[in-house]
Amino acid sequence: MVTVADTTLDGRCPTGNMASRWEQRQRDLKLVAPHNKRKSTIIVVGTGLAGGSAAASLAELGYNVLSFCIQDTPRRAHSIAAQGGINAAKNYTNDGDSVWRLFYDTVKGGEWRARESNVYRLAQLSTSIIDQCVAQGVPFAREYGGSLANRSFGGAQVSRTFYCAGQTGQQLLLGAYQAMMRQVNAGRIKLFARREMLDIVVIDGVARGIVTRDLVTGKFETFAGDAVVLCTGGYGNAYYLSTNAKTCNVTAAWRAHKRGAYFANPCYTQIHPTCIPVSGSHQSKLTLMSESLRNDGRVWVSKSKDDSRSPDQIPEDERDYYLERRYPSYGNLAPRDVSSRAAKERCDEGFGVGQSKMSVYLDFSAAIKRDGEDVIRAKYGNLFHMYERITAENPYKVPMRIYPAVHYTMGGLWVDYNLQSNLPGLYVLGEANFSDHGANRLGASALMQGLADGYFVIPYTVGDHIATRKLSPVSTSAPEFGQALSASKSRLEAILNVNGRHSAEHFHRALGKIMWDHVGMARNEKGLLKAIDMIRQLRDEFWKDVKVLGSGESFNQNLEHAGRVADFLEFSELLAYDALCRDESCGGHFREEHQTSEGECARNDDQFCYAAAWEYQGVGQESILHKEPLTFEECPLGTRSYK
Amino acid sequence: MNHTSTKALNLTLKIWRQAGPDQPGALKSYTLTDISPDMSFLEMLDVLNEQLIAKGEEPVAFDHDCREGICGTCGVMINGQAHGPDSATTTCQLHMRRFSDGDTILIEPWRARAFPIVRDLVVDRSAFDRIIQSGGYVSVNTGGAPDANAIPVPGHAQQDAMAAAACIGCGACVASCKNASAMLFVSAKVTHLADLPQGQAERSKRVLNMVATMDSEKFGNCTNTGECEAACPAGIKLSNIAQMNREYMKAVLFSCE
Ligand SMILES: Cc1cc2nc3c(=O)[nH]c(=O)nc-3n(C[C@H](O)[C@H](O)[C@H](O)COP(=O)(O)OP(=O)(O)OC[C@H]3O[C@@H](n4cnc5c(N)ncnc54)[C@H](O)[C@@H]3O)c2cc1C
Ligand code: SF4
Ligand code: FES
Numbered sequence: 021m022v023t024v025a026d027t028t029l030d031g032r033c034p035t036g037n038m039a040s041r042w043e044q045r046q047r048d049l050k051l052v053a054p055h056n057k058r059k060s061t062i063i064v065v066g067t068g069l070a071g072g073s074a075a076a077s078l079a080e081l082g083y084n085v086l087s088f089c090i091q092d093t094p095r096r097a098h099s100i101a102a103q104g105g106i107n108a109a110k111n112y113t114n115d116g117d118s119v120w121r122l123f124y125d126t127v128k129g130g131e132w133r134a135r136e137s138n139v140y141r142l143a144q145l146s147t148s149i150i151d152q153c154v155a156q157g158v159p160f161a162r163e164y165g166g167s168l169a170n171r172s173f174g175g176a177q178v179s180r181t182f183y184c185a186g187q188t189g190q191q192l193l194l195g196a197y198q199a200m201m202r203q204v205n206a207g208r209i210k211l212f213a214r215r216e217m218l219d220i221v222v223i224d225g226v227a228r229g230i231v232t233r234d235l236v237t238g239k240f241e242t243f244a245g246d247a248v249v250l251c252t253g254g255y256g257n258a259y260y261l262s263t264n265a266k267t268c269n270v271t272a273a274w275r276a277h278k279r280g281a282y283f284a285n286p287c288y289t290q291i292h293p294t295c296i297p298v299s300g301s302h303q304s305k306l307t308l309m310s311e312s313l314r315n316d317g318r319v320w321v322s323k324s325k326d327d328s329r330s331p332d333q334i335p336e337d338e339r340d341y342y343l344e345r346r347y348p349s350y351g352n353l354a355p356r357d358v359s360s361r362a363a364k365e366r367c368d369e370g371f372g373v374g375q376s377k378m379s380v381y382l383d384f385s386a387a388i389k390r391d392g393e394d395v396i397r398a399k400y401g402n403l404f405h406m407y408e409r410i411t412a413e414n415p416y417k418v419p420m421r422i423y424p425a426v427h428y429t430m431g432g433l434w435v436d437y438n439l440q441s442n443l444p445g446l447y448v449l450g451e452a453n454f455s456d457h458g459a460n461r462l463g464a465s466a467l468m469q470g471l472a473d474g475y476f477v478i479p480y481t482v483g484d485h486i487a488t489r490k491l492s493p494v495s496t497s498a499p500e501f502g503q504a505l506s507a508s509k510s511r512l513e514a515i516l517n518v519n520g521r522h523s524a525e526h527f528h529r530a531l532g533k534i535m536w537d538h539v540g541m542a543r544n545e546k547g548l549l550k551a552i553d554m555i556r557q558l559r560d561e562f563w564k565d566v567k568v569l570g571s572g573e574s575f576n577q578n579l580e581h582a583g584r585v586a587d588f589l590e591f592s593e594l595l596a597y598d599a600l601c602r603d604e605s606c607g608g609h610f611r612e613e614h615q616t617s618e619g620e621c622a623r624n625d626d627q628f629c630y631a632a633a634w635e636y637q638g639v640g641q642e643s644i645l646h647k648e649p650l651t652f653e654e655c656p657l658g659t660r661s662y663k
Numbered sequence: 664m665n666h667t668s669t670k671a672l673n674l675t676l677k678i679w680r681q682a683g684p685d686q687p688g689a690l691k692s693y694t695l696t697d698i699s700p701d702m703s704f705l706e707m708l709d710v711l712n713e714q715l716i717a718k719g720e721e722p723v724a725f726d727h728d729c730r731e732g733i734c735g736t737c738g739v740m741i742n743g744q745a746h747g748p749d750s751a752t753t754t755c756q757l758h759m760r761r762f763s764d765g766d767t768i769l770i771e772p773w774r775a776r777a778f779p780i781v782r783d784l785v786v787d788r789s790a791f792d793r794i795i796q797s798g799g800y801v802s803v804n805t806g807g808a809p810d811a812n813a814i815p816v817p818g819h820a821q822q823d824a825m826a827a828a829a830c831i832g833c834g835a836c837v838a839s840c841k842n843a844s845a846m847l848f849v850s851a852k853v854t855h856l857a858d859l860p861q862g863q864a865e866r867s868k869r870v871l872n873m874v875a876t877m878d879s880e881k882f883g884n885c886t887n888t889g890e891c892e893a894a895c896p897a898g899i900k901l902s903n904i905a906q907m908n909r910e911y912m913k914a915v916l917f918s919c920e
Binding site for chain 1: 706787
């Protein structure tokens with residue numbers, strides 16, 4: 021079976037009192053003198069919350085920053101789409117929150133599969149994020165008196181979520197973008213928009229640069245630096261249909277993996293319970309309906325199978341409010357993985373609603389009766405409007421129909437406590453790393469993590485690398501740059517030369533179907549083995565039969581897409597393999613073989629209380645497993661119950 | 664609601680094709696059959712592109728990313744209207760049920776001197792970045808911020824700021840304006856920050872610099888035709904422009920910048 025490395029991986033966390041670990045580490049990190057900062061170049065790939073905040077903060081410190089993104093401007097990174105909010109342990113509501121409770125909720129929410137020290141630091145830094153964003157002018161919602169407002173979110177019993185109407189990600193990203201643009205103006209950030217990173221360059225075992233393609237001219241370029249910071253987001257689009265933006269990809273992370281960076285826990289994927297269901301075969305992406313809706317909406321299906329009555333014809337006592345029934349203390353606010361599986365269970369059993377029978381109701385009639393339509397409109401007006409635009413149904417009158425969809429990926433490149441990968445000089449922030457959410461992420465915690473990583477962690481830790489490792493000057497004329505560049509070039513040429521019959525879109529959809537059917541909300545050994553087989557076949561077909569028109573020397577969106585699909589086709593095999601090897605259920609990874617009599621996850625801490633970091637061995641070759649054992653001092657291993 | 668189709672549609676598309684910035688462009692006709700009214704406008708273009716690829720014709724380039732109306736990447740002129748016929752709706756959120764069987768739809772890129780065409784329906788909007796770069800921020804470094812509740816913001820100021828901050832930077836205001844003016848976009852950022860206590864220190868400097876950059880980027884003048892407000896998917900109002908004009912006058916008359 022699995023080849024396991026002889027030695028275990030070390031996250032290099034500080035030891036001692038949990039609450040002072042970060043302070044301890046800050047004390048130990050070496051500093052870079054101002055005149056040396058000016059001489060150092062840091063490459064930041066990605067301009068989402070993680071990359072935007074990192075680029076701005078590093079430039080403010082005096083480093084030369086080179087910033088890259090796929091979109092035509094940094095302000096459009098996928099983070100812009102986050103709706104619901106951002107958590108912080110401010111305890112402004114006086115309802116019992118604290119750094120410890122946010123830490124505990126996050127470790128528990130992640131089913132004890134995250135690193136305690138990282139999560140504690142995240143909870144500590146959460147409060148500074150809100151301060152920073154408010155100072156930038158982020159227009160968070162306020163109470164009448166002018167103080168900040170909070171709401172509650174899935175997986176928590178306190179109100180610690182800060183929000184900007186239904187556009188929190190947008191406002192936080194614009195804050196980071198504006199901070200970046202200020203540094204562009206100051207000449208400390210050089211901006212490279214519409215550039216796709218296609219490889220990293222490793223010299224003597226240290227990350228020293230990247231290869232990019234200019235998406236407008238098709239020109240390949242190389243850039244050298246003293247550290248490379250990847251903030252390239254998650255890989256949810258391996259499933260084709262997801263709530264992610266269309267350009268979200270695994271390319272940057274996967275290419276780094278192929279150069280030696282370990283990929284950790286790829287099987288931890290999050291399926292969000294409240295998305296607008298698929299409407300037909302033309303569907304190109306799925307739209308999230310913010311989880312905040314579950315504060316007021318009640319989820320239900322009929323108590324009878326194949327009930328074809330319209331919802332208003334189903335009397336109250338014939339409705340099954342299955343979340344309230346199964347999880348009385350959290351009810352409709354049960355965490356995402358739990359709520360998603362519960363919806364799938366009802367639909368699989370034949371209780372689903374709507375034409376396809378693959379959806380459940382999210383009903384606001386009780387809340388509208390209680391608070392009035394105006395109050396509900398004030399809270400969720402934009403979401404209701406969006407729902408109506410997409411479905412042509414009025415949610416004030418008819419319950420929304422929702423179904424789970426792929427949303428977020430907890431897995432990512434392995435990093436230590438300093439957010440450095442196993443390749444020195446390569447740092448990974450935001451959704452692209454694996455660090456803080458374990459097997460399941462709680463709502464409103466991704467924005468928190470991206471900004472904590474970028475504003476408050478990387479500015480400290482990257483300096484240590486520059487100060488302690490005596491880096492010799494490097495230029496892009498080093499042979500390693502030339503080699504990486506020609507490898508990237510020939511890969512795209514190879515795609516163009518196939519000249520087959522099917523578009524990249526065709527292969528992407530086919531991959532998505534395999535992943536959703538066999539590596540989705542519920543997984544089992546047989547299905548995973550089958551998926552691996554099918555992915556391999558599809559990958560072979562791709563390289564024999566893909567059809568990309570046009571040239572590589574111009575703006576060619578299909579070529580871009582094909583390159584990303586080619587990487588997804590390699591990466592997805594690792595995702596499925598990781599799911600196969602993790603022979604337990606935890607969080608977003610549900611193995612049907614391991615469930616309690618009530619259908620909940622059955623973890624196996626004796627055998628699987630580790631992060632699985634995979635070392636690349638070649639396409640289709642079995643990767644080597646490096647285990648990072650996880651130990652829990654502050655929140656002892658427990659059962660994750662929301663009953 | 665507006666007109667809605669429930670049956671599959673047969674359409675004629677007239678689309679602007681242009682291979683590159685310096686290449687000549689022209690409208691080209693395509694026919695599409697059996698389009699589901701539940702498709703989004705961009706999904707309809709996806710269908711067209713798949714058919715073009717199958718035929719060996721290069722697909723139509725168009726910009727898009729989130730496909731949920733928030734990133735501001737998408738945007739084309741649809742029958743002469745920026746983002747098409749629905750109010751407060753981006754191109755990606757427009758659905759085919761808004762069209763009728765047999766319709767001819769004219770699809771063109773944003774046209775403005777400050778937004779050169781990259782290819783087909785894709786334009787270069789980096790001028791917007793340069794406007795923000797010249798002052799659309801609060802100059803505060805990471806680290807030294809006071810506790811968030813130390814800066815109370817009255818509810819109405821927060822709401823006004825939020826409404827202005829909602830601009831998605833799509834450029835429809837410019838595309839819909841006969842002068843290709845960027846006033847709506849610039850006013851959204853200027854008023855967002857002018858409404859908040861955090862934005863006060865740089866209030867005058869910001870508006871002066873941003874307006875100067877707007878002019879040097881070759882956007883046209885505002886003659887109050889109001890087309891921008893009608894096209895804006897994010898609800899930015901002409902009153903934002905009025906407020907910016909006041910900010911600008913104050914800055915010119917009274918500030919020492
Ligand atoms: C619809 C939706 C709603 C959400 N709502 C919430 C919420 O309410 N609260 C919450 O906490 N989280 C939410 N999330 C999750 C959260 O938005 C993301 O996890 C987070 O924003 C990721 O930020 P990031 O900076 O890591 O990456 P991203 O924002 O994805 O940015 C990635 C960046 O990398 C660049 N990039 C990628 N690949 C390359 C490459 N090869 N070369 C060059 N550049 C590259 C991209 O251009 C982009 O700039 C939501 C997610 C979705 C999809
Ligand atoms: S003001 Fe409106 S139309 Fe103009 S860029 Fe902003 S969102 Fe788009
Ligand atoms: S694609 Fe993002 S707004 Fe339309």
